[in-house]
Amino acid sequence: MHAQDTDALHLALVEALGADCVSLDAAVAEAHAGDWSDAPRMRPRMTLLPRTPEDVARALRVLAKHRQAVVVQGGLTGLTGGATPQAGEVALSLARVNAIESFDRIGGTLTVQAGVPLEQLQTFVKAEGWFFPLDLGARGTCQIGGNAATNAGGNRVIRFGTMRELILGLEVALPDGTMLSMMNRVTKNTTGVDLKQLFIGSEGMLGVITRIVLKLEPKPSTANTALCAVASFDDAARLLKYLRARLASLSSFELMWQDFMSAAMDIAHLKAPFGDAYPAYALVETLGESDDDDRRALEQSLERMLEEGIVQDVIIAQTIDHAKQLWAYRETVGELLSKLKPHAAFDIGIPMDRMERLVEDARASLSERFPQQTHLFFGHLGDGNLHLLSGPYADATDLLQVEELIYAAVSKAEGCISAEHGIGVIKGPFLHYSRSEPEIELMKKLKALLDPTGILNAGRVMK
Known part of the structure; x- marks a missing residue:
């Protein structure tokens, strides 16, 4: 993009958000150049740091007008490259959109903005005699909006379900800047299509989650x-x-x-x-x-x-x-992930009656073809979520072979290639192992309907 276009976009964003919310600083760009995945780091063209949900909507309105591609960023703890900028993209960080807005201490619901870190939320409700059951190793860094966008699972799904089961309501800024409020606060609500389900787990490709109504549990003693x-x-x-x-x-x-x-x-x-x-x-x-x-x-x-x-x-x-x-x-x-880079980190869902066979076959195949690498198996057995960590792989061709081998086995077992980490950009080429062509086509139609200019998280989940 030409310098004058950059200047025009920058001026429009500053006018909409204020100078302190729009950064061209190289150090800030570097801090927002990638998530925890192995996706190649890329500095964003500029970094947006809105302070309110309304700021997010205003930013998207400007970006859509300029047809400027944007990547949404939470705590940058993702493992599939979904928050890593691609060439020419603007980064939209939700780190400052982090207010805890209201708390129903009788009904046990909490309304928060998307940038609230998970551990902060857990600590807050615990002090009030309530409990938010989602828990992840990245709890200190990950943000609740990102947890919703990837339908995070974690260690307690066996009892409390995934993030989808913990959300009552959402507010979403659509790619054109329209604010869609679905801030339901009751458990029973049968009033037509439950639109919030479109955005939970969609990895930011349909809209930016800005506010969430969460369902809490009484604090266990x-x-x-x-x-x-x-x-x-x-x-x-x-x-x-x-x-x-x-x-x-x-x-x-x-x-x-x-x-x-x-x-x-x-x-x-x-x-x-x-x-x-x-x-x-x-x-x-x-x-x-x-x-x-x-x-x-x-x-x-x-x-x-x-x-x-x-x-x-x-x-x-x-x-x-x-x-x-x-x-x-x-x-x-986390330490093992760092030690085995470049690695293949699998987060797969397997029917329980097929998990033992898949693990045995995968271990045998990987050990035979890649005897110098380490292959580790672990997971959340109660919900069929198996993790496999294999590496390090210096050769990208070897890494691709490992991914093809495992995802083909997952498809044969009628499982899914991502149980809780999402698809991002790293798993996009393998989506067909879990989703049929009609399903993928319908997802593309939804994307085109809600984001006709294709600016939001382009290239994530599907091309």
């Missing part, structure tokens, strides 16, 4: 954590079924295969939890109201599983610090 050693995936699945039937307070069931556990201990200098190594480990958490009753129920359930040989060994956390030590194995993921 107790938490219990246990680490279980199991001899097989089948035993882990049996343990999960047994606990789901007997523990209404079951909130997490994380499965880590031995390869992942060994890598976690190595990178974080953690001690082996048991005297022997086992094929897999299940990290179990309950959240409830009665410490004695919940703990007794967990202990009795795990004792029964030990007696039946479903569980080989178990550690039940005795203190909060002890529970953190058990969770530390699972939360080494």
